[in-house]
Amino acid sequence: MQIPEMAALLRIFIGEDDRDDGRPLYESIVLRAREAHLAGATVLRGPLGFGRSSVLHTAKILRLSQDLPIVVEIVDTEAKIQAFLPILRKLTQSCLITLEKVTVIRYGEDDSGLSPASPDEGEAGR
Numbered sequence: 001m002q003i004p005e006m007a008a009l010l011r012i013f014i015g016e017d018d019r020d021d022g023r024p025l026y027e028s029i030v031l032r033a034r035e036a037h038l039a040g041a042t043v044l045r046g047p048l049g050f051g052r053s054s055v056l057h058t059a060k061i062l063r064l065s066q067d068l069p070i071v072v073e074i075v076d077t078e079a080k081i082q083a084f085l086p087i088l089r090k091l092t093q094s095c096l097i098t099l100e101k102v103t104v105i106r107y108g109e110d111d112s113g114l115s116p117a118s119p120d121e122g123e124a125g126r
Contacts, residue, residue, distance in 0.1 A: 004104070038084060044072075
């Protein structure tokens, strides 16, 4: 699968405790993105954050309820991301969703057929 140089980055900001039918919401989002054949998805867990309610969510030991911030990032063509949005809207209730244009520098392995020189080879290894 290839992604054009100009693509879209979808970010979904949710809480660690958010659920979809008993399953962590971030897991449901990633599985649905995979089913939709999107190029890739990553889940990031934040140690500290707050949202619309201004309630601080932290990983500090003294907190009983962590509900840490989770960000799901999905990259693909804008058309495929737009087609995924109705699925995402059905999965989510209270969250922040953003979409931005991105430039893809590399997706997957280097396809030039040349492997980069190891650090000790210097210019002679190229």
